[in-house]
Amino acid sequence: MTKVSPTNKINKPSTKSEPEAPNQNQPxxxxxxxxxxxxxxxxxxxxxxxKLDRGQKFTYAPMQDLETLASFGISAADCEMGMILINANFPDQRWQGSDAAEEIGRLLPAGAVFVAAYRSLPGMKWLGDRTYEQVRDNRYAIFGKRDRTYQSAYPIGCRQGQNCKV
Structure with missing residues (x-):
């Protein structure tokens, strides 16, 4: 996996151009x-x-699933810096922490408008990053810890149209 920077982002390999968005003929x-x-x-x-997505765009794996992490070149230590979002069509394109939360929001229906508004307000990105870090670092103390690891109804590796509920 690429190195995690102090700002809780997974550094993307440098490329001259961003990947093209899939056309309507692609899945x-x-x-x-x-x-x-x-x-x-x-x-x-x-x-x-x-509930919002129903497995249409997103599949999930807990950071406790070391086998899945290894398949992406991610370590448990990488996950301590925050949730990770991986573009399945371009696996080197990744977001982490508050950047992942923003990208997920942007991908939801009508979410792009709200994320753009949030990003346009001076100081909001900085405040959002600091808030994410505080919650991340104190999540068990504030919200508690589960006795059993949650396994998503839409796990990574589940193909669209399959009944993949655990």
């Missing part, structure tokens, strides 16, 4: 979300996203 873009399956807040947010 719908899918994203992999790696989350803390023992964190009550994280699991609640994943469950909310599952």
């Amino acid at each position: 719908q873009s899918r994203y992999k979300v790696i989350y803390d399956g023992n964190c009550n807040l994280c699991v609640s947010l994943v469950q909310m996203l599952e």
Whole structure:
């Protein structure tokens, strides 16, 4: 995996151009979300996203699933810096922490408008990053820790149209 920077982002390899968006003939873009399956807040947010998306764009794996992490070249230590979002069509394109949260929001219906407004307000990105870091670092103390790791109804590796519920 590429190195995690102090700003909680996974550094993307330098490329001269961003990947092109898939055209309508290509399958719908899918994203992999790696989350803390023992964190009550994280699991609640994943469950909310599952209800909104129903596996159309996002599949999920808890950071406790070391086999899945290894398949992406991600370590458990990388996950301590925050959730990770991976573009399945371009696996080197990754977001982490508050950047992942923003990108997920942007990908939701009508979410791009809200994320653009948030990003346009002076100081909001900085405040959002600091808030994410505080919640990330204190998530168990604030929201509690689950006794069992949550396994998503839409796990990474589940193909669209399959009944992949655990």
